[in-house]
Amino acid sequence: MAKSSEVQDLLGLSKPAIAIGYFAEPPAGVAKYEAGEVPAGCSFWQRAQEGASFYTEQSDHYNCAVGAYTHSIPLPPDRAEELGETIAFMVEQRYLREAEVPMIPVLAESPRYVAYGPVDDAEFKPDVVAVAAEPAQAMLLYEAALRAGAGGIAPNIVGRPGCAVEALTMGSGETAMSLGCKGNRTFTGLPDNEMYVSFPGSKWEAVVEALIEIVQSNESMGSYYNGQQKKFSY
Numbered sequence: 001m002a003k004s005s006e007v008q009d010l011l012g013l014s015k016p017a018i019a020i021g022y023f024a025e026p027p028a029g030v031a032k033y034e035a036g037e038v039p040a041g042c043s044f045w046q047r048a049q050e051g052a053s054f055y056t057e058q059s060d061h062y063n064c065a066v067g068a069y070t071h072s073i074p075l076p077p078d079r080a081e082e083l084g085e086t087i088a089f090m091v092e093q094r095y096l097r098e099a100e101v102p103m104i105p106v107l108a109e110s111p112r113y114v115a116y117g118p119v120d121d122a123e124f125k126p127d128v129v130a131v132a133a134e135p136a137q138a139m140l141l142y143e144a145a146l147r148a149g150a151g152g153i154a155p156n157i158v159g160r161p162g163c164a165v166e167a168l169t170m171g172s173g174e175t176a177m178s179l180g181c182k183g184n185r186t187f188t189g190l191p192d193n194e195m196y197v198s199f200p201g202s203k204w205e206a207v208v209e210a211l212i213e214i215v216q217s218n219e220s221m222g223s224y225y226n227g228q229q230k231k232f233s234y
Contacts, residue, residue, distance in 0.1 A: 004119040007208055010215055011137045014194070017119045018048040019126030019201065020166060022111035023055070027124040030055045030115055040064035040187045041071065042163045044116045045130060053117025070164045072110040105158065105167035119204065126201030128169050132194050138177065141197045144214045148206035150199055151175035162196065169198040
């Protein structure tokens with residue numbers, strides 16, 4: 001079985017794939033997150049990309065009202081107004097329209113704990129696997145997902161909020177893509193030339209296996225297309 005680290009080498013990814021899991025109880029063998037407050041739940045993606053494996057509590061996600069919303073995590077009574085205030089501010093800045101809010105994907109169930117870690121080193125079963133990729137790399141990952149039965153011919157794509165790609169993946173049971181909203185790019189350190197591809201955790205190993213063949217096939221097609229191009233002068 002190919003490892004996720006091979007995916008990073010095969011595609012030249014700048015960061016490793018990360019595992020995300022939702023739990024009703026603290027996952028056994030996983031350390032509790034205790035490195036201080038973060039501005040948003042997607043900040044934990046970056047920590048996992050850097051090699052940390054841990055689980056968070058609902059309170060660790062309170063600082064981003066929109067992120068808590070996509071995770072179906074209720075804010076405490078003394079902070080309950082923050083979601084409405086945040087949305088009102090976004091609308092005022094013409095960043096968002098109120099009519100768009102009901103269209104944002106959210107998790108069907110509220111997790112009491114959310115775990116993060118590099119896929120190869122995570123000591124929990126992932127519900128979602130997220131990969132930061134350039135468009136050409138994302139295309140190969142999409143083809144692998146299609147080959148592995150983990151996606152449809154028309155992929156699911158979400159813009160803002162970027163963290164909603166988790167809920168989109170969970171709700172559809174298929175691979176989804178996040179173009180990376182401004183907040184997500186800020187809090188995860190995602191550069192402008194990358195996006196996120198999110199896979200159902202149960203299908204990740206099949207995607208990894210399919211990717212090896214997909215890369216080889218694309219190399220062959222690349223040689224063919226280059227040959228075709230040389231036949232024409234324009």
